[in-house]
Amino acid sequence: xxRISVKVDGTAYQDEVEPRLLLVHYLRDRLGxxxxxxxxxxxxxxxxxxxxxxxxxxxCSVLAVQADGSDVATVQGLARDGQWTGLQRAxxxxxxxxxxxxTPGMLMAARDLLRENPHPSADEVRHALxxxxxxxxxxxxxxxxxxxxxxxxxxx
Amino acid sequence: MTGQExxxxxxxxxxxxxxxxxxxxxxxxxxxGLLHLAILRSPMAHARVDRVDVTPALERPGVVAAFSGADLxxxxxxxxxxxxxxxxxxxxxHPPIAVDEVRHAGxxxxxxxxxxxxxxxxxxxxxxxxxxxLPPVLDLEAALAENAPLVHADKGTNRCYDWPLxxxxxxxxxxxxxxxxxxxxxxxxxxxxxxxxxxxxVVVPVAASDEYTVYSSTQIPHILxxxxxxxxxxPEHKLRVIAPDVGGGFGSKLQVYGEEAIALAVARRTGRPVxxxxxxxxxxxxxxxxxxxxxxxxIAATRDGTVLGLxxxxxVDMGAYLMxxxxxxxxxxxxxxxxxxxxxxxxxxxxxxxxxxxxxxAYRGAGRPEATYAIERIMDELAVELALDPVELRRxxxxxxxxxxxxxxxGLTYDSxxxxxxxxxxxxxFGYDKLRAEQADRNERGDGVRxxxxxxxxxxxxxxxxxxxLRDLRYAAGGWEAASVRVLPTGKVEVVxxxxxxxxxxxxxxxxxxxxxxxxxxxxVEVVHGDTRAAPxxxxxxxxxxxxxxxxAVHHAATKVVERARKVAAxxxxxxxxxxxxxxxxxxxxGSPDARRTLQEIxxxxxxxxDLPDGMEPTINAGxxxxxxxxxxxxGTHLCAVEVDTETGHTRIRSYVCVDDVGRxxxxxxxxxxxxxxxxxxxxxxxxxxxxxxxxxxxxxxxxADYLVPSAPDLPEFVTxxxxxxxxxxxxxxxxxxxxxxxxxxxxxxxxxxxxxxPLGVHDIRMPCTPERVWRAVREASR
Numbered sequence: 001x002x003r004i005s006v007k008v009d010g011t012a013y014q015d016e017v018e019p020r021l022l023l024v025h026y027l028r029d030r031l032g033x034x035x036x037x038x039x040x041x042x043x044x045x046x047x048x049x050x051x052x053x054x055x056x057x058x059x060c061s062v063l064a065v066q067a068d069g070s071d072v073a074t075v076q077g078l079a080r081d082g083q084w085t086g087l088q089r090a091x092x093x094x095x096x097x098x099x100x101x102x103t104p105g106m107l108m109a110a111r112d113l114l115r116e117n118p119h120p121s122a123d124e125v126r127h128a129l130x131x132x133x134x135x136x137x138x139x140x141x142x143x144x145x146x147x148x149x150x151x152x153x154x155x156x
Numbered sequence: 157m158t159g160q161e162x163x164x165x166x167x168x169x170x171x172x173x174x175x176x177x178x179x180x181x182x183x184x185x186x187x188x189g190l191l192h193l194a195i196l197r198s199p200m201a202h203a204r205v206d207r208v209d210v211t212p213a214l215e216r217p218g219v220v221a222a223f224s225g226a227d228l229x230x231x232x233x234x235x236x237x238x239x240x241x242x243x244x245x246x247x248x249x250h251p252p253i254a255v256d257e258v259r260h261a262g263x264x265x266x267x268x269x270x271x272x273x274x275x276x277x278x279x280x281x282x283x284x285x286x287x288x289x290l291p292p293v294l295d296l297e298a299a300l301a302e303n304a305p306l307v308h309a310d311k312g313t314n315r316c317y318d319w320p321l322x323x324x325x326x327x328x329x330x331x332x333x334x335x336x337x338x339x340x341x342x343x344x345x346x347x348x349x350x351x352x353x354x355x356x357x358v359v360v361p362v363a364a365s366d367e368y369t370v371y372s373s374t375q376i377p378h379i380l381x382x383x384x385x386x387x388x389x390x391p392e393h394k395l396r397v398i399a400p401d402v403g404g405g406f407g408s409k410l411q412v413y414g415e416e417a418i419a420l421a422v423a424r425r426t427g428r429p430v431x432x433x434x435x436x437x438x439x440x441x442x443x444x445x446x447x448x449x450x451x452x453x454x455i456a457a458t459r460d461g462t463v464l465g466l467x468x469x470x471x472v473d474m475g476a477y478l479m480x481x482x483x484x485x486x487x488x489x490x491x492x493x494x495x496x497x498x499x500x501x502x503x504x505x506x507x508x509x510x511x512x513x514x515x516x517x518a519y520r521g522a523g524r525p526e527a528t529y530a531i532e533r534i535m536d537e538l539a540v541e542l543a544l545d546p547v548e549l550r551r552x553x554x555x556x557x558x559x560x561x562x563x564x565x566x567g568l569t570y571d572s573x574x575x576x577x578x579x580x581x582x583x584x585x586f587g588y589d590k591l592r593a594e595q596a597d598r599n600e601r602g603d604g605v606r607x608x609x610x611x612x613x614x615x616x617x618x619x620x621x622x623x624x625x626l627r628d629l630r631y632a633a634g635g636w637e638a639a640s641v642r643v644l645p646t647g648k649v650e651v652v653x654x655x656x657x658x659x660x661x662x663x664x665x666x667x668x669x670x671x672x673x674x675x676x677x678x679x680x681v682e683v684v685h686g687d688t689r690a691a692p693x694x695x696x697x698x699x700x701x702x703x704x705x706x707x708x709a710v711h712h713a714a715t716k717v718v719e720r721a722r723k724v725a726a727x728x729x730x731x732x733x734x735x736x737x738x739x740x741x742x743x744x745x746x747g748s749p750d751a752r753r754t755l756q757e758i759x760x761x762x763x764x765x766x767d768l769p770d771g772m773e774p775t776i777n778a779g780x781x782x783x784x785x786x787x788x789x790x791x792g793t794h795l796c797a798v799e800v801d802t803e804t805g806h807t808r809i810r811s812y813v814c815v816d817d818v819g820r821x822x823x824x825x826x827x828x829x830x831x832x833x834x835x836x837x838x839x840x841x842x843x844x845x846x847x848x849x850x851x852x853x854x855x856x857x858x859x860x861a862d863y864l865v866p867s868a869p870d871l872p873e874f875v876t877x878x879x880x881x882x883x884x885x886x887x888x889x890x891x892x893x894x895x896x897x898x899x900x901x902x903x904x905x906x907x908x909x910x911x912x913x914x915p916l917g918v919h920d921i922r923m924p925c926t927p928e929r930v931w932r933a934v935r936e937a938s939r
Contacts, residue, residue, distance in 0.1 A: 018274070029272070034184035035177020037403070039352050040436035044860035047352060075177040088175045092167055095825040098833065099659030100174030101352035101403030107175070126868040133860075135352050135404050136659050138832030138897075139868040 004068040008033060009077025017064045023057075024048045026064035027074065035076035036104055039133070046132030049105035050074045056112035058105075058131070075104035078111075087111055087149045096145035098136030105132050110146045119150050161668035161678055162888070165824050168664045169683075173401070180400040182356035182373045183433045190358075191220055191269040193419060193432040194276035196283050197441060198258035198265055201294075201512040201853025202307070203287035205256050205265060212282040213268050218275030221426050222268045222283065225253040228421050233387050235477070236412055238632040239484035241508075245317040248308040248510070250477040252387065252414030252421075258287070259307055259476035260514050261854055262441025267418055269430060292512045292853035296450055296471040299509050307476055307510040316474050316508030317483060321490055323565045327456070327503040330465035334456035338537045343922050344449040344526045346473070346847035348440050348857070349519050350865050351658075353403020355443055356433040357416045359423035367394045368423060372416055375405040376696035377656055379633070381688050383412040383480070388420050399686035402658035406837075407518035408443050409658065410698040412480050415442070437859045445847055446519020448473035449486065453493075453530045456501075461542050461552045465501025466565075468493050468530060474508045475515035482517045483508050487629060488617070488699075489523025491566040495531040496575055496615045496791060497553040502565040512853050520837050521616070521895040522699060525902060528614045532903035536610075540914070546907075547579065547588070550613050561884070568617065570789045571884040574817065575613060578879045582793040582815040585875055591797050591811075599915045607810070608798045608912025612904035615791040618892025619704035619885075623783050637701070638693040639709035640779035641670060641717045645763035647756025649674060649681045651714075652779075654694020655706035656686045660894065661826045662702060666710050668822055669888070673714035674755055675741025693781065700790075700892030703822065708886040709782040716778035721758045724776065727769040728753055728761065788883045788891040792816035794900040800912040805931030807843060807909055809872040814900065816876070819883040819891030827893050831876050834897020840866050841898075842905035843924050913937070 001016040008031060017026060027033045027050070036059060039047030048059045051073035078085050087107055090096070097103045106129065113120060113128035120128065125146045126139070134142065173179055210222035235250040253264045266283045270276035291305035298304055299314040307314055331337055358371040368390060374380050377397040385392035402409065415432050423430045434442060452469040472486045486506045494502055535553075539546040555562045557574045564570065588609070595607040621635035638654040651670045655662055667681040674681075684690050697706075718738060725743035726733040729751050736743050743758070745751040753761075758776060761767065765774040794814040800807050812835065821827050844864040848856040857863040864870075882889030902923070909925045910918060917937035921929055 020274070025273070028184075029186075032186075033177075034181070035179065037179070037181060037353065038183070038433075039354065040860050042436065042859045042861050044865075045352065045436070075175075079176050084175065091175055092171045095168070095829050097171060097174055098661070098829055099352060099402065099404040100170070100179070101181070103174050104177055122873070123869075129868040131867070133350075133352065133865050133867055135350055135406065135836075135865070136833045137829055138834075138836035138874065139871055140832050140874055141829060143868060143873075 002065050004065055006067050006070055006072055008072045009074055019063065019065050021064045022060055023062040023064050023067050024059035027059060033074055033076055036074050037101055039101065044133065046105040046109060047102050049108040049132065051108055051112065056109050075107055078107065086152050090145040090149035094141050094145035094148055096137060096141040102132060102134045106134065106142055113146065114150055122147060161672040162822050164668065166664055166668055166678060168661050169667060170661060170663050181353055181403060182358055182371045182400055185358045185371050187360055187429045189428050191271065191426065191428050191430045192273040192276045193422060193430050194268050194280050195264045195415065195432065196266040196280045198254065198261055198263040200258060200287055200289055201261050201292040202290040203258050204290060205254055205258060206286040206288055208266055209284040210266050212284060213279040216275065216279040216282055218271040219279045220269050220271065221422065222266065222279065223422065224266050225251060225255040228253055228418065229255050231388060231421050231424065232417055235387060235414055235417065236383050236480060237478035237482065239481045239630065241319050241483045241487050241630055242317045245483060246311045246313060246315065248311055248477060252417040260512050262514060264414055264418065267422060269422055269426060294511055294513065294849060294853055296473055296509045296511065299511060307512055314510045316510055319487060319506040321504040323502045323567065325465065325501040327465050327467045327501050330456050330501040334464050335459040336538065336541050337454060337456045338534060338541055339454040340534055340537060340920065342451040342453065342530055342533060344447040344451065344529065345923050346448040346516065347446040347519060347841060347845050348847050348863055349406050349408035349443060349446060351404035351406055351408055354434045354436055354439050355409065355413065357419045358429065358431045359419045360429040361423050361427055368420060369396045369398065370416065370420060371398045371400055373402050373409060374399050375402065375409040375656055375658060375698055377686055377688055378654060378694040378696050380412055380416065384416060384420060387417045390420065397688045399656050405658045406520045407446065407522055407698060410480065410518050411444060440858050441514055441855060444479050444515050444517040445475065446516060447526060448516045449526055451526065451530045453534045455534045455538055457538055461544050461549050463497055463499045463553045465499050466494055468504045470506045472506060472508050473511050473513065473516055475511060475513045477515045479515045479517040482515055484631060485518055485523045487523065489527035491568050492524050492527035492617060493531050494565050495528060496555055496613055498555060499565050513849060518698060520898045524616050524895065525899045528612065528899045529903045532612045532614065533907060536907050546611050547583065554613065569786065570615065571786065572881045573615065573789060573791050574879060574881045575791060578791065578815045578817050579613060579793040581877060581879060582795050582813055585877060586795040586811065586813040588795065604802050606800050606802060606912040608800060608908040608910065610796045610904040610907030610911055612794045612900045612907065614900040615789050616895060616899050617787045618700035618790060619784050619788040620699040620701040621784070622786060633695065634783065635695065636781050636783040637695050637705040637709045638779065638781045639706065639713045640777065641713040642777045643717060643755065643759040645760050647680065647759050649676055650684055651681060651710055652684045652691045653706055653710060654691060654696065655702040656694065656696045657702070658697065660702060660830065661823065665703065665822045665826065666707060669707055669710050670714045673711055673718060675739065676755060700894040703890050704788045704886060704892045705782055705784050707890060708888055709780050711888055712780035712782060713778050716780060717776050720776040720778060721755055723769055723772060724758045724761060725753045728767065784885065786885045788819065788885060790816065790818040790891040790893060790896055792896060792900060794904040796904040796908045798905065798908040798912055800909055800930060802916065802934050805927035805934065807925060807930060809839065811875065812872050813875040815879060816896050817879045817881050818893040818896065820880060820889035821878065822890065828876055830893045831897045832874055834895060835874055835901045836866060836871055838898045838901020839871060839905050841902045841923060844870065846924050
């Protein structure tokens with residue numbers, strides 16, 4: 001067992017974890033932060049994407065011990081005081097989700113893109129979301145929602 | 157109907173939870189004492205199970221229980237097949253967990269229950285199993301040969317059933333008098349569903365009452381409850397099934413899975429709550445696959461392009477076992493091969509074949525994409541044979557707008573449609589003539605990148621299904637759907653639906669329907685679903701039936717509420733019911749606008765029940781169980797332009813235009829979104845996806861790294877539009893939309909790829925049209 005301290009969505013946690021424990025399982029099973037779902041076991045789908053010290057990562061590909069000392073942001077920390085971010089609003093208004101299972105990962109990956117490239121082209125959005133699979137929307141409304149959020153110059 | 161909700165682009169009520177991670181997926185559910193299950197699966201396609209010893213697993217840390225198939229066999233019956241399509245169908249036993257033989261890679265052989273998921277997974281390694289390999293059965297034609305190795309030795313054959321359909325003139329005589337006949341073989345590759353949420357089940361025993369709450373990522377909580385009772389022997393009234401938030405299904409969760417029965421059995425044996433969640437790679441082996449069919453298609457026509465008849469012989473891969481509706485899937489398609497075309501002869505035979513592969517069952521369109529692919533592709537080939545434009549050939553044969561209602565050669569009566577309008581609109585949006593000119597130019601120049609154009613004019617059959625039709629097709633259950641509408645004392649409304657959504661936006665759409673009928677605000681309506689206690693009656697969600705059958709049931713139930721409220725209003729206003737108008741939720745007396753009562757007021761009056769009409773039951777709440785009279789038939793025209801690089805074999809979709817007619821639209825963005833998602837799958841079958849097995853029966857495309865689910869850069873921007881020809885069979889005029897894109901897109905895209913390469917001598921490419929297949933086709937043609 002290894003001792004870790006992490007901050008998740010602004011709250012500090014200290015835990016003893018097995019070195020092999022994946023970050024996504026730490027978030028879900030240990031902290032009860034089930035807003036981040038698991039879609040695959042090969043890091044292909046991106047559903048579990050979170051933000052680790054300002055970089056979007058697939059939390060199934062990171063060990064909890066690697067997150068020691070880090071700041072983790074999940075979908076559950078996006079809204080502040082009940083106010084959604086511009087991306088969340090754009091997804092809602094643009095019908096960019098159906099079953100919603102991929103949505104946390106899509107939001108976190110799109111947030112990362114807009115931070116690096118606040119005004120991407122449609123092609124740039126598509127490429128940035130290449131590691132996030134969706135089976136419901138055909139991606140079109142997701143791409144449009146990210147563009148809409150970028151046009152509002154929303155800082156997420 | 158009084159309101160303005162239907163047709164309005166309401167934002168979804170469902171979204172808030174999903175956008176903020178406040179979700180209730182089955183895997184999120186946790187209770188005290190929970191045990192995690194891990195399932196050991198066969199590494200072989202076919203083998204005798206000589207010995208399973210789980211005792212070493214029991215010594216591993218955290219393990220609480222472990223069972224072999226034999227350990228659980230006493231409490232578990234065969235998994236059900238509810239659609240024995242013929243009287244003499246071969247129905248093999250299907251144990252939820254194998255006892256003495258495994259029949260596909262991934263067949264379960266043992267289960268371990270441990271205190272956490274890592275411990276459970278670890279302990280699988282300690283289970284000892286001895287197998288004696290048996291020959292795999294993989295080739296559909298070879299499987300039917302005499303002396304072929306058998307998937308189910310006790311049945312003496314791999315032939316599951318033969319199902320013939322003959323209509324009109326004998327095809328053999330049509331063939332003799334036809335000017336032209338075209339015959340092709342098409343392969344419908346197996347697809348792996350890949351709903352984003354993996355399957356999961358949680359079973360919670362309710363202490364001291366021998367009851368169980370089963371949470372499952374299922375499309376069919378109601379059907380699952382019945383079937384789990386049958387399979388496990390737990391009485392139905394002691395089972396409560398809840399489908400919480402469900403992350404997509406696409407037919408793959410229209411199933412009664414072995415794991416659900418195993419979880420219930422283990423919860424029963426241990427007295428502890430248990431959870432099983434599949435890994436994606438495990439799901440590839442254990443969750444049913446879609447398609448899996450060889451189609452031999454022949455079409456006969458006159459020189460002027462009049463189609464005379466169609467013959468279709470289907471060899472269908474059932475996989476190793478019959479799941480809930482496996483044999484029925486090609487039967488659903490059987491009626492759709494003639495598509496939207498008039499013809500005087502139709503002959504079809506379906507042969508179901510057992511193989512040692514993962515079972516197949518309903519997936520995104522379920523039989524109808526296969527049918528549409530065959531007819532649309534053979535129409536393209538016929539057009540080439542006749543030197544006609546493929547759109548023109550279709551025009552010469554389709555049912556004209558003024559001919560509806562029209563009974564097709566397959567015996568279906570299409571109520572309404574306007575193929576001309578949808579096609580003309582699509583051609584204009586697409587710029588068909590201009591693209592054809594560019595194509596000719598590129599061909600003339602011998603351009604290395606060729607342009608191809610594909611067209612698909614499809615119809616589908618939604619609104620599953622009239623119960624008497626299902627009886628005639630030997631399906632075990634009915635096709636009705638239930639709804640009830642409760643107006644609470646404060647005037648808020650609860651709609652209870654038997655449909656069970658997983659991304660389709662039922663809560664929003666059903667709210668719109670109820671709000672319109674009742675004249676109450678959209679925000680005042682809540683929709684209850686997916687829990688057999690809270691929504692006790694239903695037939696669930698699949699086959700684009702929810703809106704047509706379930707939504708219409710909501711409409712009828714709400715209409716009954718208004719009629720009951722009208723009686724109360726008439727009593728309170730001392731007027732005759734005939735003299736009452738009902739507008740925007742208010743009853744008023746004609747000519748006396750001040751004499752009025754709102755529906756909310758009447759709800760409270762009924763709650764107090766101090767002053768109701770004599771003899772009236774003190775409620776205005778009402779339910780309705782709707783058994784539809786007929787199916788509904790959405791249709792549309794899809795056009796695809798591709799650029800195919802003849803050097804690399806790479807296909808790029810340059811433009812995709814579709815005009816769908818799904819009848820009246822309740823919520824336009826939801827309809828558009830459903831079309832987009834369907835297109836993604838239709839294109840994926842054409843270009844990307846295939847479950848590949850090796851000669852031993854191992855699933856080679858066994859992880860998402862080996863099975864290409866398209867991501868955002870793989871797909872184009874779609875141009876979608878609509879025409880609106882209301883259904884005549886329901887008061888809403890709705891037709892269903894969930895599978896439209898999937899059904900239409902595959903032939904349009906493959907048609908475009910073949911069209912691009914035809915000048916080079918390529919006349920067909922087997923799906924998916926990967927760069928390698930395209931490259932090889934070009935090379936072989938130029939030899």
